[in-house]
Amino acid sequence: MKRALICGISGQDGAYLAKLLLDKDYEVWGTSRDAQMSSFRNLTKLGIRDRTKLESAALNDFRSVLQVLKKSQPDEIYNLAGQSSVGLSFEQPVETLESIAVGSLNLLEAIRFMEQPIKFYNASSSECFGDVGQNSASETTPFKPRSPYAVAKSAAFWEVANYREAYGIFACSGILFNHESPLRPERFVTQKIVTAACRIAAGQQDKLNLGNISVQRDWGWAPEFIEAMYAMLQQEQPDDYVIATGESSSLQDFVAAAFGAVGLDWQKYVISDPTLLRPTDIAFGKGNPKKALEKLGWQAQYKMRDVVRMMVAAKQKELSSDGHHS
Ligand SMILES: Nc1nc2c(ncn2[C@@H]2O[C@H](COP(=O)(O)OP(=O)(O)O[C@H]3O[C@H](CO)[C@@H](O)[C@H](O)[C@@H]3O)[C@@H](O)[C@H]2O)c(=O)[nH]1
Incomplete structure (x- = not known):
């Protein structure tokens, strides 16, 4: 049985991903900043709360990260944790930068301390592109972040690319455009x-x-965007992908x-x-999801x-x- 660790399991994407991985017979572990205090409403709504193993982890604290990796012994880690609102990032820039950029870095460093190879998915964002005129953005479009959130997500993106090249870690960034759900x-x-x-x-x-x-x-449907995250970690080679509807x-x-x-x-x-x-x-904002279709066989079925x-x-x-x- 494969084990997955989802950091930030209490959010929209964490809950849908937990469901997808449980359906694929994974043992699913999840973290939240304070697992005792979190209500995990989304997991309850999807009827999977009792099937997940929930731990507390503060990703800006290396000890906490290493501890949860040692306990869960994951084959795959999905990092969906961190302050996720662009608007709030203007009010809380330091918390945003720490939870996103330091959080990803601590996970990547901790992976180097583990004996078994661990595949790593990092939630990047279309916000990194900034304003691209009326053009659609692809994996080769340069980043021009326009918010503290986007700056943090851009830093985390380059951390992932650097650890992949420097240490051969199987690490991927999904550059997701907006994806919504109930x-x-x-x-x-x-x-x-x-x-x-x-x-x-x-x-x-x-x-x-x-x-x-x-x-x-470019608004898509979150439950199907989650499938692309999983698909990235099942490829032969780690890589980065734009995930969008294209409209x-x-x-x-x-x-x-x-x-x-x-x-x-x-x-x-x-x-x-x-x-x-x-x-x-x-x-x-508009993404060009061509690479995802060609390499992952992924395509959005649902539009705005x-x-x-x-x-x-x-x-x-x-x-x-x-x-x-x-
Ligand atoms: N939240 C909010 N946004 C508003 C409002 N009125 C207008 N907007 C505009 O609506 C747009 C979308 O805002 P959000 O729904 O807050 O999402 P976002 O900033 O695009 O960021 C989301 O998508 C990113 C890309 O996937 C994600 O990275 C990010 O975490 C978040 O999910 C922004 O241009 C915002 O200024 C309002 O009352 N509330």
Whole structure:
């Protein structure tokens, strides 16, 4: 039986990845900063909490990292831990840099101390590209990070590449574009919009405040993006891959689709709120997933409108079952 360690198992991607690996008969270990305090709601929602082995680990603390590796003895490590909000990274730049860049470095160093070879997946981000005009970004597009989060993710990307070349570690970075699901917290704009649209339709909310809705993003479906992470570690050679749908839509189109799905005209409810603007933002995001298709056989099946439809359906179900309970 293969053993996998998922750092950051309590987040959206960690939970879906745990499910995928359990379905493939892996023994799944997961870390969270404080496993005693974390509710692991996402694992509970997917019905897999009892099937995972959960440990505390602070990735910025080398001792903690080495300890969890020694205990879990993994064949594969997936590093999905760290501060994940671009917006919050402007408020907490040091915590963001430490949890992402120092966290990945400690994992890579700890892998060198282990006797058995360990394959390593690192969650990189399309944020590293910064603004690319109207072009789609591929693995050869230079990084021009525009937020503390993107700076940290860029550092971690180069750590992975360096440890792969310098020490022959099987280490890969997945440069993922936005990927959404019902497990997304409302801190991220898609869930904020979907929740607001459903609540307004149910008479539980009046308005929705948003920042810049002219931004364009390449939005995909998280459960299928996770499959690409797994596929990267099953290749003969370690490498880095862009994972995206290859299509870009404006946030305004996302808003219109979400409100349209519940029979509302978004223009009556959305308020433009300058306090929600970021000091620097990315105007346009689109990935070129050609290499992933050619090498991994991976291709996104779901596009922005599918994502909206599935997130709205999940939220409506949740709100109506909340109503039945009260
Ligand atoms: N969160 C948020 N974003 C808003 C809002 N109004 C407008 N936006 C805009 O909506 C866009 C998307 O914001 P987020 O959903 O917070 O995601 P992100 O910054 O694109 O980052 C996500 O995707 C990256 C790429 O996969 C990930 O690396 C990152 O962790 C995160 O998941 C940004 O341009 C943001 O300025 C708002 O009220 N809230």
